[in-house]
Amino acid sequence: MTSRTRIGFDADVLLAAATAAATAPTAPTGRGDGARGGAARGTGGGAGGAPRRELARAYRELSERYRGGSDTPEDARLTDGHVRAYLAARLPATLAVSRVVLAELADRRPRWQPHSLLDLGAGPGPATWAALEVFGEITGVDLVERSARMIAAGRGLARLGAPGPLRTGARWHHTTAQVPPVGVAADLTVASYLLGELPAATRGPAVAAWWRATTGALVIIDTGTPDGYARVLAARSALLADGATITAPCPSDGACPLPDGDWCHFARRVERSAVHRALKDAERGHEDEKFAYLIASRGQPAHAPGRLLRAPRAHAGHIRLALCVPEGQREAVVARSRRDAYAWARRARWGDPAPGSVTDPAAPTDPAAGGQAPRTV
Numbered sequence: 001m002t003s004r005t006r007i008g009f010d011a012d013v014l015l016a017a018a019t020a021a022a023t024a025p026t027a028p029t030g031r032g033d034g035a036r037g038g039a040a041r042g043t044g045g046g047a048g049g050a051p052r053r054e055l056a057r058a059y060r061e062l063s064e065r066y067r068g069g070s071d072t073p074e075d076a077r078l079t080d081g082h083v084r085a086y087l088a089a090r091l092p093a094t095l096a097v098s099r100v101v102l103a104e105l106a107d108r109r110p111r112w113q114p115h116s117l118l119d120l121g122a123g124p125g126p127a128t129w130a131a132l133e134v135f136g137e138i139t140g141v142d143l144v145e146r147s148a149r150m151i152a153a154g155r156g157l158a159r160l161g162a163p164g165p166l167r168t169g170a171r172w173h174h175t176t177a178q179v180p181p182v183g184v185a186a187d188l189t190v191a192s193y194l195l196g197e198l199p200a201a202t203r204g205p206a207v208a209a210w211w212r213a214t215t216g217a218l219v220i221i222d223t224g225t226p227d228g229y230a231r232v233l234a235a236r237s238a239l240l241a242d243g244a245t246i247t248a249p250c251p252s253d254g255a256c257p258l259p260d261g262d263w264c265h266f267a268r269r270v271e272r273s274a275v276h277r278a279l280k281d282a283e284r285g286h287e288d289e290k291f292a293y294l295i296a297s298r299g300q301p302a303h304a305p306g307r308l309l310r311a312p313r314a315h316a317g318h319i320r321l322a323l324c325v326p327e328g329q330r331e332a333v334v335a336r337s338r339r340d341a342y343a344w345a346r347r348a349r350w351g352d353p354a355p356g357s358v359t360d361p362a363a364p365t366d367p368a369a370g371g372q373a374p375r376t377v
């Protein structure tokens with residue numbers, strides 16, 4: 001998957017502000033200005049800021065809640081500490097994933113430009129930041145979020161450097177995202193890491209309502225776990241039945257070919273700030289965020305010929321690729337002698353769309369590489 005910035009706005013500005021706000025003396029959810037104060041004072045988390053151990057406790061509570069799965073209770077249980085912990089330790093990853101997925105949508109549908117955006121379960125708004133980065137013609141933004149504290153954090157951050165559609169023109173709706181607010185519809189609807197927070201019985205009706213509110217593309221992002229994949233797969237079936245075509249990650253609108261026990265997911269490397277590391281008691285400066293996703297569109301199909309289901313495996317003289325193609329799953333062997341395909345495979349990353357030169361079952365294989373013909377399972 002490629003990641004590209006199409007307009008001048010760079011969401012890293014807001015990411016840095018969010019990290020600063022997490023440890024700022026003033027609560028990021030205070031009457032609007034907490035994020036501004038936090039960003040202005042740097043990322044220290046020292047004098048006057050939220051003590052790290054309180055933040056760490058809030059982060060543990062958040063993680064337990066996410067591990068617990070659906071039916072997360074109401075707004076009242078999301079404290080300032082939880083919001084701070086989210087800004088420091090979850091938002092970098094959810095922003096990174098939104099960027100990748102929305103860039104994939106832009107790549108698959110290069111002539112399509114949304115003008116309106118609906119961000120469901122928006123949190124402080126990272127999916128909106130990513131959408132504004134990728135799609136420069138969005139002018140109308142509706143964000144739906146049930147936590148007043150998340151909304152306050154999002155509003156405060158937006159004042160720090162978001163483009164106009166978010167800074168001055170956004171409509172934040174403090175209500176449930178299970179059904180979009182009456183009269184709200186958008187060219188592009190995003191539900192990033194929301195589905196898993198909804199009670200299981202409400203997910204089907206919610207996805208149907210999101211689709212009805214969408215005139216162009218609906219993006220659903222979930223965790224890269226078997227449960228996250230199962231939720232995405234259920235949404236996929238329902239959306240196909242409702243007339244959608246799946247723009248990504250699938251190379252077709254046919255049944256998912258993955259066998260029981262496997263799950264379609266991808267990974268994105270995310271840099272960790274000092275406070276992020278501290279909250280997770282982690283030493284490494286990065287983590288790999290695993291995610292599952294779906295882009296459902298109205299209109300003509302825009303599938304990639306195939307998609308990489310794993311990181312490429314390099315061997316002497318050849319590279320092995322685990323591909324999802326319209327016919328099913330395929331292991332492809334790309335020999336060095338296939339110059340273009342080999343050059344692509346060397347640069348390719350897990351989750352990338354594969355070009356026809358790589359997915360073509362008639363493509364020659366190199367006897368020196370073992371002579372394996374591509375195999376579809």
Ligand SMILES: C[S@@+](CC[C@H](N)C(=O)[O-])C[C@H]1O[C@@H](n2cnc3c(N)ncnc32)[C@H](O)[C@@H]1O
Pocket residue numbers: 078090091094095120121122123124125126127144145146147150175176177178191192193194197198
């Ligand atoms: C895991 S966070 C994801 C936030 C953001 N979309 C992102 O990608 O970082 C889930 C958000 O959905 C909100 N949420 C959960 N259930 C909701 C509901 N029924 N209606 C509106 N918001 C909801 C939570 O308050 C939280 O802010």
